[in-house]
Amino acid sequence: MTRLRIRPVRLATLGVFALAGLIFWVSFNTAQGTNIRSDDSMLRLSDLIQERSRKNAELDASAAAVRAQVDSLAKRDSGSSAAEERKLTGLEKAAGTRKVTGEGLSVTLDDAPSDATAQVPGVPEPQANDLVIHQQDLQAVVNALWQGGAKGIKIMDQRLISTSAVRCVGNTLILQGRVYSPPYKVTAVGDQEKLRRALDASPAIQNYMQYVDAYGLGWKVDEPKAVTLPGYSGTVDLHYAQPKE
The missing domain is CATH 1.20.5 (Single alpha-helices involved in coiled-coils or other helix-helix interfaces)
Structure with missing residues (x-):
């Protein structure tokens, strides 16, 4: 038992x-x-993302070359009048598919050093999120430049159009299928004085400037005499739009 x-x-x-x-x-x-x-798996994922980004860039360039040939042939055989061609050119410029040149302004945003400390008395020591560029920071710059009458804007090497979406994952920018790391450069063509005033008047940018002063986030504004923005060459996928008469 x-x-x-x-x-x-x-x-x-x-x-x-x-x-x-x-x-x-x-x-x-x-x-x-x-x-x-170990972070090996994360490193492999990062490498894969970068490789896909490079592949997307190559495909964009190839598609743009083919589209340019198609447009050239269509224009040659269209039989349009000079007035119709001028109207088409104006629509292409408004849509962002034609390059635009003129005076402009560029804004560069960058992360603060990882070991940054508070540089203003009375300000708390920074958290990790206080030291990196966020999606809303880039959006604030783009929105202010449009508000200032920009004729065209690009981020890094890509032209923005009405369907462009500025998205960030962590401190990485994903724009139209491609991946970018800071520093981020936003370039606009337009009246420099109006663009500068629009930046200064933006409440979101004023808030960002407090972090520039407190923790050393990057902020640089240049005013080049001549700027050329490429035409948008990617695909256009519209979901909520009606044709313009």
């Missing part, structure tokens, strides 16, 4: 040790003798 009462306890003990051994074996097999806290 005593043996019958003790046996289940022994079985339970053996089961616990067996389960612990299985857990250790699975952990070792997963790590394959390496540190399971």
Whole structure:
């Protein structure tokens, strides 16, 4: 009777040790003798993202070349009048598919140093999110430049159009299928004085400037004499629009 009462306890003990051994074996097999806290998988993912971004850039360039040939042939065979051609050119400029040249302004935003500390008395020490450029910061600059009468805007090397979306994941910009890291450069063609006033008047940018002063986020405004923005060459995917008469 005593043996019958003790046996289940022994079985339970053996089961616990067996389960612990299985857990250790699975952990070792997963790590394959390496540190399971390693960032190797994240590095591989980053490399994959960068490779896809480069591939997208190559496909964009190839598609743009083909589209240019098609447009050239269509224009040659269209039989349009000079007035119709001028109207078409104006629509293309408004849509952002034609390059635009003129005086302009560029804004460069950058992350603060990772070891930055508060530079203004009374300001709390920064958190990680206080030291990086966020989506709303880039959107604030773009919106202010449009408000200032910009004839065209590009971020990095890509022209913005009405369907362009500025999205950030962490401190990485994803724009029209391509990935960018800071510093971010936003360039606009337009009246420099009006563009500068629009930047200064933006409440969102005024808030950003407080972080520039407090933690050292990057902010630089240049006024080049001549700026040329490329025409948008990507695909246009409209979901909520009606043709203009």
